[in-house]
Amino acid sequence: MDLSVVCPVFNSDPALLRAAARSVLSAGDSRGVAALILVDDASTDRSTLDTLQSMQSEPRVRVFRQARNTGPASARNRGIAEARTEWIGFLDADDLWLPGRLEATVALAGTAQPNWIGGRHVSLHRDGSLHREPGIADAMARAGRPSDRADVYRGPDLTRQLIANFWMHLGAVLVKRDVALRIGGFAEGLRYYEDFLFLAKLSVVEPLHLLDAEVYAWRRTGTGLTASPARLSPDSMRMHSLAAADPLLHGFRRELRWARYSARKGLALNNLLAGHRIRALLLALDTYRMDPRELGDLATFLRMWIGGGAGPAQRLRYSHAEIFSSQDSR
Numbered sequence: 001m002d003l004s005v006v007c008p009v010f011n012s013d014p015a016l017l018r019a020a021a022r023s024v025l026s027a028g029d030s031r032g033v034a035a036l037i038l039v040d041d042a043s044t045d046r047s048t049l050d051t052l053q054s055m056q057s058e059p060r061v062r063v064f065r066q067a068r069n070t071g072p073a074s075a076r077n078r079g080i081a082e083a084r085t086e087w088i089g090f091l092d093a094d095d096l097w098l099p100g101r102l103e104a105t106v107a108l109a110g111t112a113q114p115n116w117i118g119g120r121h122v123s124l125h126r127d128g129s130l131h132r133e134p135g136i137a138d139a140m141a142r143a144g145r146p147s148d149r150a151d152v153y154r155g156p157d158l159t160r161q162l163i164a165n166f167w168m169h170l171g172a173v174l175v176k177r178d179v180a181l182r183i184g185g186f187a188e189g190l191r192y193y194e195d196f197l198f199l200a201k202l203s204v205v206e207p208l209h210l211l212d213a214e215v216y217a218w219r220r221t222g223t224g225l226t227a228s229p230a231r232l233s234p235d236s237m238r239m240h241s242l243a244a245a246d247p248l249l250h251g252f253r254r255e256l257r258w259a260r261y262s263a264r265k266g267l268a269l270n271n272l273l274a275g276h277r278i279r280a281l282l283l284a285l286d287t288y289r290m291d292p293r294e295l296g297d298l299a300t301f302l303r304m305w306i307g308g309g310a311g312p313a314q315r316l317r318y319s320h321a322e323i324f325s326s327q328d329s330r
Contacts, residue, residue: 001087003034003102006091007038007039008092009043010042010075012045017055020092021036023098035062036061036062037079038061038062040064042070070189071190072191073186087175090171095171105215112209116173117210119215121169121217123217123218123219136153153207154208159252160255163200179205179206183205200243200249243256261294264283265318268319269304269315269319
């Protein structure tokens with residue numbers, strides 16, 4: 001498999017960055033990774049910059065520096081543009097590829113001739129434990145939409161599930177470079193949820209070939225983008241308006257509207273957990289205006305707001321969104 005792996009870097013922890021790189025570069029020899037492309041998104045941390053400099057001694061590591069910080073979508077597009085291989089993989093600077101991934105991928109690619117391949121991701125917690133996360137196969141099965149073969153999902157049902165929730169981590173995906181370019185890559189300047197949009201568009205143009213294997217570990221230590229205060233801003237929801245305007249997703253406006261509603265509920269909850277009470281209330285009221293039928297959801301939020309917080313069960317009744325507040329890190 002002719003493969004490059006693209007990894008955005010911004011003031012990343014040197015130890016985690018090195019561990020992430022090792023997990024990719026150790027993935028076999030003749031069937032391994034041809035290049036690990038590290039795109040520095042204008043880091044200012046000296047330890048990160050020194051680490052990137054030292055990593056260039058590895059023949060398969062290529063480092064590129066952005067002139068200014070423009071976010072992971074732009075950094076990934078730069079990496080795709082610089083790649084010289086047929087296939088592209090993805091990595092976040094604090095995550096890990098899991099052993100055996102490429103062997104399973106090469107076996108599938110040799111028989112099915114896919115244009116993009118996905119696998120399961122797991123969460124990696126502070127104590128080193130790995131926890132299985134629900135995947136797209138689980139979601140499709142619950143929706144009564146099994147694959148047309150043991151490992152292939154396609155069509156509007158797949159797109160709807162990828163719009164609805166975080167069923168697949170971008171790092172668990174490999175895609176042919178020409179397909180990534182055909183859908184326009186990642187939305188330039190988008191700092192959050194660019195992976196959701198990218199995967200949804202992929203599902204419109206090509207069937208997903210799914211490995212029933214755990215291939216990627218998503219580190220849950222509060223050190224990555226999910227701990228950024230900027231993600232608590234309403235601007236972090238910009239993906240939904242971009243998706244609604246994208247020609248590939250014109251047939252999914254209803255699903256995108258529901259996804260926006262659900263995401264704003266999650267944003268309201270996370271702002272409440274982070275102590276931004278006024279912003280949280282305004283977001284919850286705005287969400288209610290989107291769908292006045294959901295009075296019960298608003299009532300649940302108001303009980304949490306008045307009480308100054310809530311336990312996991314009450315949060316779950318209001319929103320199934322990911323909890324990424326630093327006050328509630330896992």
